[in-house]
Amino acid sequence: MIKNNQKRILGLSLITALLLGSSAYAGKIIGANAADPYVSTTPPTQSGFGGWDLTDVVVNMTDVDYNVISKIFNTGDGTYDAMVVGDSFESQIMTNGEHRGNLHGKDWPVGEPAGIKIVNGDSLNNGKPDNCIMTTSYLSETDNPAGVNGYLDSATPAPTICSSAFQSHKRFKINMLNAMVAGKNPGEYGNPVDVVFNLDPTDTNTANVRYQVLQKINNYSGVRLDGYKVEVLDASGAVNSAVTLSLGLGENDGSDIWSWDSMATFSHGLWGAADGDHFPTDGFFDIVAAGLKVSGHNTSVITGGPDTLGSNYTALFGYWLPSKWQPTGIFWDDDNDPLTDAALVAFWGTAPDAAVGTAPSWHKGMVDNWAIPTDSEFLAWSTDPLYNMGEIEDTLNLGLNYIVNVGSNVLLANKFIIRITPHIALDQTPPSYADENGSIDPELPDITDGPVAISPTPTFIIGDILTLSVKDEDQNMDPAVKDTTTVTVTTDTGDKETVTLTETEVDSAIFNATIISEITTASPIQGDAKMNVIKDSVVTVSYVDNTHSDTASTLATIVTDDTDDAVDSSGDLASSGGGGCTYNPNSKSFDMMFFFIAALGLLFPFRRRFLK
Amino acid sequence: MAAPVFILLYNSLFAHQPLDFSLISIDIRALFFLILFYPVVEELAFRGVIQEVIARKTKQYSAFYYFSIANIATSVLFVAMHFVHHTPQWALLVFVPSLIFGYFKEQYKSILPSIFLHMFYNACSVFLIIS
Numbered sequence: 001m002i003k004n005n006q007k008r009i010l011g012l013s014l015i016t017a018l019l020l021g022s023s024a025y026a027g028k029i030i031g032a033n034a035a036d037p038y039v040s041t042t043p044p045t046q047s048g049f050g051g052w053d054l055t056d057v058v059v060n061m062t063d064v065d066y067n068v069i070s071k072i073f074n075t076g077d078g079t080y081d082a083m084v085v086g087d088s089f090e091s092q093i094m095t096n097g098e099h100r101g102n103l104h105g106k107d108w109p110v111g112e113p114a115g116i117k118i119v120n121g122d123s124l125n126n127g128k129p130d131n132c133i134m135t136t137s138y139l140s141e142t143d144n145p146a147g148v149n150g151y152l153d154s155a156t157p158a159p160t161i162c163s164s165a166f167q168s169h170k171r172f173k174i175n176m177l178n179a180m181v182a183g184k185n186p187g188e189y190g191n192p193v194d195v196v197f198n199l200d201p202t203d204t205n206t207a208n209v210r211y212q213v214l215q216k217i218n219n220y221s222g223v224r225l226d227g228y229k230v231e232v233l234d235a236s237g238a239v240n241s242a243v244t245l246s247l248g249l250g251e252n253d254g255s256d257i258w259s260w261d262s263m264a265t266f267s268h269g270l271w272g273a274a275d276g277d278h279f280p281t282d283g284f285f286d287i288v289a290a291g292l293k294v295s296g297h298n299t300s301v302i303t304g305g306p307d308t309l310g311s312n313y314t315a316l317f318g319y320w321l322p323s324k325w326q327p328t329g330i331f332w333d334d335d336n337d338p339l340t341d342a343a344l345v346a347f348w349g350t351a352p353d354a355a356v357g358t359a360p361s362w363h364k365g366m367v368d369n370w371a372i373p374t375d376s377e378f379l380a381w382s383t384d385p386l387y388n389m390g391e392i393e394d395t396l397n398l399g400l401n402y403i404v405n406v407g408s409n410v411l412l413a414n415k416f417i418i419r420i421t422p423h424i425a426l427d428q429t430p431p432s433y434a435d436e437n438g439s440i441d442p443e444l445p446d447i448t449d450g451p452v453a454i455s456p457t458p459t460f461i462i463g464d465i466l467t468l469s470v471k472d473e474d475q476n477m478d479p480a481v482k483d484t485t486t487v488t489v490t491t492d493t494g495d496k497e498t499v500t501l502t503e504t505e506v507d508s509a510i511f512n513a514t515i516i517s518e519i520t521t522a523s524p525i526q527g528d529a530k531m532n533v534i535k536d537s538v539v540t541v542s543y544v545d546n547t548h549s550d551t552a553s554t555l556a557t558i559v560t561d562d563t564d565d566a567v568d569s570s571g572d573l574a575s576s577g578g579g580g581c582t583y584n585p586n587s588k589s590f591d592m593m594f595f596f597i598a599a600l601g602l603l604f605p606f607r608r609r610f611l612k
Numbered sequence: 613m614a615a616p617v618f619i620l621l622y623n624s625l626f627a628h629q630p631l632d633f634s635l636i637s638i639d640i641r642a643l644f645f646l647i648l649f650y651p652v653v654e655e656l657a658f659r660g661v662i663q664e665v666i667a668r669k670t671k672q673y674s675a676f677y678y679f680s681i682a683n684i685a686t687s688v689l690f691v692a693m694h695f696v697h698h699t700p701q702w703a704l705l706v707f708v709p710s711l712i713f714g715y716f717k718e719q720y721k722s723i724l725p726s727i728f729l730h731m732f733y734n735a736c737s738v739f740l741i742i743s
Contacts, residue, residue, distance in 0.1 A: 494701050494702060593693070593696055594653075597653055597654060597657045597693070598653050598657070600656075600657035600661050600662070601652075601653045601654070601655075601656030601657040601660065601661065602656070603661050604656040604657075604660040604661055604723075607660065607661050607664055607665070
C-alpha cells in the first residue's frame with residue numbers, strides 16, 4: 001500500500017513538474033539577436049529569418065516597379081539569389097487561400113526579401129520592448145553607429161535593429177488589397193490578412209516576451225477606409241490569453257509609451273508639428289497629426305477609428321484614401337539621393353477650406369497658406385531635374401504603434417497570428433481631383449513669358465548645383481535650333497557671374513543652365529564660374545531684356561551632416577582666405593603677389609641699414 | 613585669449629546661430645596660414661618696411677589726427693594690394709584696420725602689436741564668416 005502511494009506520489013510529481021515546466025516556457029520569436037554581428041553568406045541569407053512563417057506567403061523577387069524577375073528567394077532557409085541595384089521584392093500574403101496583402105520593404109541595397117525580421121535582445125528606453133518585429137532594412141552611413149555605409153552593397157552590411165536611429169526604415173508595409181474588402185459593404189469590416197509568427201520551441205525563459213510591431217498598413221483596397229482592427233490569435237485562429245496586444249499604456253515607469261495621438265498616424269512630415277528634434281519643420285499639410293484614435297489595451301484586439309486625430313486630412317482628401325485616389329505632388333530631391341525620401345513642395349488638389357465643387361489646382365502647403373505657386377516656381381520645377389512629379393503615397397500609409405505580449409510557446413503551439421482587418425468608410429465620394437476610376441493626372445501649367453528662376457529654392461545647401469532658368473519667347477530666335485540668352489547671378493557677399501542659358505528644346509523658349517555653389521571664407525572671385533557663398537548668403541539671378549525683367553533668389557544653408565559636401569571636393573576649406581590677406585584665396589597656393597610681399601617682409605631685419 | 617572671448621561675446625549678443633566648430637576643424641592648415649602666418653608676413657612687409665621707409669621720408673609732415681602720413685600712405689598701399697585678388701568692397705574694408713595696425717606700430721615703436729592685432733582681425737573675420 002505504501003509502495004503504491006509512493007508510486008502515485010512520484011507519478012503526480014512528475015506530471016506536476018512537467019506542467020510547471022511547460023508553463024514556464026515563454027514566447028520568444030525566432031529571429032536575430034541584436035548584439036550578434038552580421039554574418040555574410042553566399043548566397044546571401046535574410047537577416048533575422050525564421051520568425052515570420054512563410055507557409056502562406058509567396059516571395060517574389062522583382063524590379064523596383066514590382067515586376068517579377070527570374071531570381072529566387074528560398075522560403076525554407078531565407079537564402080536568395082544575389083541582388084543588384086534595381087532589384088526589389090514583393091511578398092504576397094495569402095489568407096484563406098486569397099491573395100490579400102502585399103508586403104514591401106526597401107529596394108536593394110537598402111532592403112532585402114522577405115520583408116519582415118525579428119530582433120531579440122535589443123536595449124531600448126522609455127518602456128519600449130527590447131524586441132521588435134520590423135522590416136529587413138540596412139543602415140545608411142548616417143544612421144550606422146559605425147559611421148560607415150551599412151547597406152548591402154557595402155563591405156560591412158549593418159541590419160537595422162529595434163533601437164536604430166529614428167526614420168532609418170524600420171517599418172514593414174502591408175498593402176491591403178481589394179480582396180480585403182471584396183464582398184463587404186461600406187460601414188462593415190472587410191476580410192482579414194493574417195501574418196503568422198514562429199516561436200522558438202527551445203526558449204525556456206519564464207517571462208513573457210514583449211515585441212514592438214514596427215508596421216504600416218497601406219490602403220490599396222480600392223475603397224475609402226475609416227478604421228481597422230488588429231487581433232492576436234493562436235495558430236488555430238482562436239483568442240488565447242497567452243498572447244495579447246498592448247498600447248503601452250502605463251508601461252513607461254507608470255507613464256504611457258506613446259501619446260494618444262501617435263498610435264495610428266499618417267506621415268509626421270505631412271501632418272505634425274515641428275519638434276526641434278526629429279522634425280525640424282512643421283508638416284506640409286498641417287501641424288496637427290493625422291490618423292485614427294486607437295482603443296484596446298492588454299486584450300486580443302485593438303481598434304483604430306473611425307474617430308480621427310483632428311487634422312485637416314479629411315478636409316483635404318476625405319476619409320482614408322485608397323491608392324487609386326492618392327494625390328499628385330511635386331517633390332524635391334533635396335539631397336540628390338534617390339535612396340532617401342524627397343520633400344513635398346506642392347500638391348494638386350484643393351485647400352482644406354475650399355468650397356465644395358472647387359476645381360483642383362496646384363497649391364503649396366499650410367506654411368505657405370495654400371498659395372498657388374508662382375510662374376518662377378513652376379519654371380524651376382519644370383527645368384531642375386531634382387524636382388519631379390509623383391504620387392503622395394504617404395497619404396495612404398498609416399503607421400501603427402503597438403506591442404504584442406507573447407506568453408508560453410507551449411500554450412500557443414509555437415505559433416501565433418497577427419490579424420489585420422480594415423473597416424470600410426460609409427462615404428466613398430471621390431476627392432476633387434479624381435473620378436470614380438482614379439486620380440486624374442495633372443500637368444504643370446503653361447508658364448507665362450518672362451519669369452526667371454533659380455533652384456533649389458527658397459534654400460539650397462552650399463555645394464549644391466544651382467539651376468537657372470528663363471522663359472522668354474523673344475529669345476527663341478530660331479525654332480530649329482537651341483538658342484541662348486544670358487542672366488546675371490549675384491550674391492550679397494559680392495560675387496557676380498554672367499551665365500549663358502541654353503534653350504531646353506529647339507522651340508521651347510525655356511532656357512536653363514547650372515552653376516556650382518561653393519563655400520568660401522574669402523572674398524568672392526567674380527567671373528570664376530561658381531557662386532562663392534557663405535551661410536545665409538542670398539543668391540539672386542536677374543534677367544533683363546528689351547521686354548522683360550525679373551529676379552529670383554535663394555538662400556544658402558549648411559547641413560551639418562553634409563559638412564564635407566558643403567566644402568569643396570579638395571577637402572580644404574575652400575578659398576581659405578578671409579580676413580583681408582593679399583594672397584590669392586582661390587589659387588590655394590602661393591603666387592607672385594605672396595612672394596613679393598614675403599620678400600619685402602624679409603627686408604625687415606635690414607631696414608635700418610637700408611634706410612641709412 | 614581676447615579673440616575667442618570676443619567671438620563668443622559677439623555671438624551671444626548679436627549672432628542668431630551658434631558657431632559651427634565642425635567647419636573650423638576641417639582645415640587647420642588653412643587657419644594656421646590665415647591667422648598666424650599671413651599676418652606676420654604682411655606686417656613685416658607693410659608696417660615693418662614700407663611704413664618705416666615712408667615715415668623716414670615724410671617725417672616733416674604733421675599727422676592727420678592720430679594717423680601719420682606714413683600710416684595713411686601705407687594703408688592706401690595695403691588696400692591697393694588687396695584689389696589684386698579681392699572685390700573692391702572687400703579691399704576697401706581693410707583700410708580702417710590697416711590704419712589701426714599702423715597706429716599701434718607707431719605708438720609702441722614695434723610691429724608686434726600690429727601683428728597681434730592683425731591675427732586677431734583675421735581670426736575674427738574667419739569666425740564671424742563661419743558663424
